[in-house]
Amino acid sequence: MKTIRTLALALLAVAILSSSSMAQGWGNLKFKFTYGGEYTAPPKIAVTRDAAVCGKLGLIDESLVVNPENKGISNVIVFYRDRTPAKIHPSYNDSTEAPVVVDNIKCRFEPRVAAVWTKRKIDFKNSDPVGHNVKVDTFFNPVINPILPAGAKISQSYSMEERLPTKISCSIHPWMTGWIVVRNDPYIGVSDKDGNLEIKNLPAGEFEFQIWQEKAGYIQQVTQDGSTVEWARGRVKIKIEDGKTTDFGTIVIGADQFK
């Protein structure tokens, strides 16, 4: 009798445990983006300014970065764009303390694509020995164009969401391009050097997401499991399941999308 009761209690405990860790109305979303064409080395950048510093770095055009080993595409952006404002998982609250950092380093922006939840600040800093400026041409937020002396940092906050990724540039070194994605929620994913992208702790339910890459614009047509899928305007309705990871597997983006 006693053993049975203990067992029942133990089971109950397990049930409570698992529900608190997973099934609370949140799920994850995963993609892997790969390039559907022959790999070709990206063009080199002709360094016309501060050649003494920037000229030695072997700078390349990073508007499309494909990993030669596994054809993974970096810097594909997936963001939540549903009409219903997103419910925000508590795990994101801590992130508001720390700023997003975009560094001017080695005569390029690092990272090239930065995700900015409007609750977070963004720091633009310069780790180079040469001076930079950072011109951010937001649409809904006031624009900025500060000088960033060697070693300097400026801190910026954005109160309004931007509909499209915003271009950032440096007028002193015109090859320098980067992007910030300013949204009212933290559900912004950027693919890594292997093309992997994961957005964690999304609210469960069916929502619209948008998929974008700087050279292609909206990603409109892809191959998934060998068949062609159309994502009109780069928009996809995705069902996020409670306590689960919705995995899109490998998504192949054809070379023609980047023409």
Place this chain on the structure above:
Amino acid sequence: MKLQNKTTISGHQLSLALAGVLVACSLGLTGCSDPAAFQVNEAYIRAVEFKSDVTKPLMAETPETELSDVQIKNVSEVLEGLYGTPDNPNLPGGVGLNGFLSLRKLKVAAGPVTYSGDKDSLTGLESGLYRRHCAHCHGVTGDGHGPTAQFLNPYPRDYRMGQFKFKLTDADGTFKKPSKADFDHILMEGIPGTAMPSFRVLSGPEREAIIDYVIYLAMRGQTERALIQAAYDTANVNGEIDGNSEKILVRFNDDQYVSDDIEAIKEIVQPVILPWANGGNGTVQRTIEDAPAGWDSDESVEQGRKLFFQSKANCFSCHGQTGLGDGQTNLFDNWTLEHLGNEPGDAVGSADDGEIAGIPEYFYHNELAQMGVVKPRNIRPRNLRLGNYRGGRRPIDIYQRITGGIEGTPMPGNTKLTQQEAWSLVAYVMSLPYEATSRPKTAPSFQGVGTNK
């Protein structure tokens, strides 16, 4: 939007349509012969259609999604509901304007030029001030595309982006809206070295009315841009939107939805209005402390000269080794960049070689020029040896340009200089016209980065 299909919607047609009365202006009713109408911002519609899709404007091809004529007309109707017409301006309510602009002043600044001494009974001012004094350069719509615009260099300001160059409101590194005092300074002094004349001849109340009107045109232009964005988003919703088969912003003909739709429009308009109207957020004049004693001493000039070449200020990289403005000659301003692509390198290019940052000459003439886009030109950093300061020649003006930057152009602001350093740069810049050209200063080498090549 079809590129060939020039969409100009007469204000009269719309106000009549809004009232639900279908009277064709072609019947020759009074007022209909007046050609004054705000032009639709076709070039921006094109930019949105192309840039949302691909980074590069696909020249001859049509973009994936185009706004339909019905949607464009709806944007114009909404805009007219909010702002009225060139002859009969209006101001949107419930969006935080709070008396920032005076409708009465707008009405005297607006309207056709009158020569009959037509005066407003309260203000005693003649109407039609804007069209008399400003429109031949800045255009009736404020698009910077009046009849004389294309012959001027720089081009007259297109107010519709809401960006302005010369103001004392930029302090903390974020560009702010100009204050009314900034506009008055521009009207009093003009912009020396450009076609923008001084309007000292106008009375204070006349300038006040015109200033309200310029702000009104800027707000209207910014609102139009925001509405076009919203219309584009709506146009792209997959499938039908319940009860809105035409995917328009405001369903004027449907009592069931119209008030909800108008409420939704307010959310689009408010972010445009607040930075102008909200005293705490943009329209506050910065106070610059007086220059410290000795700011223009020889030592200070020498300090400024060094800074000019250092990473902390980096002036030489654009203004050149000798300040002639030849350090970076292939940049574009924001008004031009809008029509170019998004690719790295499109921010620079030469407008002189028949190919304008990826836009061929023929494309400009056949398409962009038809939409009222002035021919792309490079923006040149100022030749600092001429001693011509467009934003004003008081030391404080130069101080503001160096620390605040010049909005809409590559000239950056600098919040990292100490006050003393910034003043030393002012001193150096102002000494440049007098520096003997026989001993042109060349760059000292700092950290091996003092030269361009």
